[in-house]
Amino acid sequence: MDLKQSIMNIGKYLKFGAVALFGAVLSSCNSNDDLGKQEIEIPGITIDGDIDCCSAEEALQVYKFLQTVKIIPELSTEIDNKYNVYAYSKTGKLHGGYNDIYFVATKKKNGNYIKNYEIPALKPIMLMVKMNMKHSTPVSAGVESFNKNYLAVKRGWVSFVMNTSDAGSWTLSYDYSVLGSEGTTAEQEIIVDALPDGQQWLKSFKVGSDTYYLSLVNPLDWSTGKNTITAFVSKKNTPATTPYGLAGEQFVIEIDPRMPDMGNHTSPDNVGLSRQSDGSYQGTVNLTMTGRWRIHLTLKDAQGNIVAGGDDLSDGYSSLFWEVTI
């Protein structure tokens, strides 16, 4: 431990040293540069001053971000032989529950990222083979830029209510609008992996005849301590093949995190989720350790009536819960 720590510290110093050295090399380059502006080189991209596309600095930021995610080949498409749209997720795969999906559009001629484009609708469809039924699943309303450092990357999400299995398979298509070229991609089959045991990130409840879905956002980003908990409440559409948008009704989601393997141990000072201006729900969940947590839920409507969960079954906790193993 001691030694390991020291080595890590040495490693840090080395890194710091490398950065400093790199900086020194760069500045010495610049000070000796009387031939004109040096260009940033990004593999596969030609910076040719195209005003639809990113500047060299912007493109570099996008390129760097894309190194942190993986492409989903099935969802990438070519438009009018001029443009490409690429889709990414953290792992290059999709799984049950909430998935962030990132998009970029590029020009074929220079490979550079297009600044203004739209993907107004994500349209996942599940075909239940045996029942010959189709339904969709909760999705974001289109995609949006989410980080000012790389505005050309847009993010949307799909929360799959079930995974691909013998019972049925998923397809996904999306509408696009890229520099005047508009259309819808073909329905591509995608594989939605099941979440491992100990992970249940999407739950549903009914109010009257309406079905709602609770999608928990990226709980694997949590760690021991205080965490922001984010979720979306979506409402099932009729017909069910229309992607499920955010519920218009406003709820309050009370949470009670428990560790079923530790005698339902809990943590203090958790804050229930309330609706934010962007339509998401946010609260605070405190985790005292890693392991399997159940976030037991009680949903209340705007008037404070319990509409789901909070039923306190034999174990004393709501039957409506997300389960997260970190």
Add this chain to the structure above:
Amino acid sequence: MLETFLLTTFLMSDTVAPDRVQNLDEVVIVSAEGRGRRRSVKGQSASIDEHLGELRKVNLVRRGSYAWEPVVNNMQTERLSTTIDGMKIFYACTDKMDPVTSYVESGNLQSISLNSGLDGNPQATGNIGGSLDLKLRKVGFDSDPRHFNVSAGHEWNGHLQVYGADAALSGSRAYLNTGLFYRDADNYRTGGGEILSYSQFSKVNVFANAGLRLSDKDILESTLIFDRATDVGYPALNMDVSKAQGFITSVSYKHQFGSAGWETKAYYNHIIHIMDDTTRPDVEIHMDMPGDSWTTGLYSLLTTSLGGETGAQHDVAVNYDLYYNRLFADMTMYPGGAAPMYMVTWPDVGTLNTGMAVTDNVSIDDFQSLRLSGKVAWQQQRLNNEEGYRGQKVFFPLMTDSYFQTTGRIAASYQLSFSKSEFSIGTGWGSRAPTVTEAYGYYLNNTFDQYDYMGNPHLKNESAFELNSSAQYQDERFSVGIDANVFLFRDYIIGRLDDRLSAMTVGAEGVKVYRNLDNATIANISLDAGWQLTDRIVWSGRVSYSLGRDDEDGPLPLISPVSWRTELEYGYRSLQARVEVKGNGDQTDYAARYGETRTPAWTIVNLSASYQLRNYSIRAGVENLLDKRYSSYSDWNNIPQKGRNIYLNITFEL
């Protein structure tokens, strides 16, 4: 705090010059070379814990048959300072299974000295209750050129085996002490014959102390101790220990100029402690709970004598010390089938502490003496583990990852000595910083009261004001003495229930968070008497009473009930025999609020004898002669003590 007359007589002959300045309150002699009277009847084969038990102000908290926790003036580790030859060392187990005294072996030591209360040894910090210094065995220069010592001991109850061999070589330019020790015990039987499961242990210890005289006035000394206990059972706890390992090392340089001595020592120690519950049946959730403690530091001690001749003589010691300690512990729980759960229980706390201490022993005239001591220490603590820090921040959102504390102590005592009597009165004030467990411990389960404990980074320093006094009379045949002290605490640190929080440990009652109580009081009084009945027979007796009160006048936990001890000793030539009867009164004043249960009164009888035959010394005895089943108030979860135990120890010296 002043020593008693009885002790003084042998202290003068037994301790080396620098110790005189420290004005030791009590000393127990561990090594064979020491000729002090106060030592365990088991001689060299006794464990450190048994030697500690000979100190009058010391009690021992027992969680098994190994690694007992010393309690001084009814205060536990957090209010004591324990040093090894002045070196700081900190235990590595979040459940206090390894008091630092467990990382040495009695064969490593010359003596154990105790300074009671706030008058600590120069290296001590945070010693409200007292400071223990374990003096390493050093033969020194120009002693017997060669000395060898082999000892073997056996105790029938629990099949305890003790083997030790050590050698001392001494010349005018160099000396060396070295030794190898081994102890092994099976489960012991309680009174009545029941076997107490998980009370076994095994331990190996190697040490070397060496000295080199560089010149007439310059000495280089070095210490190396490696100590490893394995398969240690803790019947009072839910877990055992698979490995508790200590590595202790130091180098020091001593320079003598005139009447002054100057010692500078640099040291490093590392403790690894690994708990183990795999041998226990019906473990709901298996847990790994390792802990590590690293300490490195130095001190520089200047001792000198000033004045004298006609005026008052001052024996002055000035000490500067600096240490850096890191404590890390974590816990991984494995619920069957599900994902492991992980938490950091000590968040890699780095403590940088530095302090200055001054003591002055003033011999005013033949009858009066005065002792003054003081220390100021500064400490910076940093939480180096992000995960542990984030976890604790849930409970204390305003906490930071770095804290600074200043602590200090000051004590004065005045002693009046006549030919047959002696009186002393003393006072002191001192403070201590919260321990790492108290400030940053994270869900540490305490099996004493079945609560999980959370550290509290917002704790204030605890402080205490001490008053003490003693009186002693002795003539040729009788001696009688009284000794009393009282500690008035401010911001006393103890765990209090926070019913907002949910227990983590399965089966725990709830969560307690360390808090400062506005005030608390601990008081101790003891009476002792001796009577030389005949030339060969001496009777002695002692009775002690202690009291602990919290801010609401309720009892504090782990305060001794009335305890007493009486013995008849017969000595003739090389034979010594002793009958000892000791016991505790009924613990009526137990702290139910802090999870303590009442321990009934008990009395036991011990017999011991020793005989010196040329190079051999033989010690034999029977403990708990009547095979009484009992436990003392300080037996964790009231685990029963050993039943009748016969022992035989043989030492061969050359």
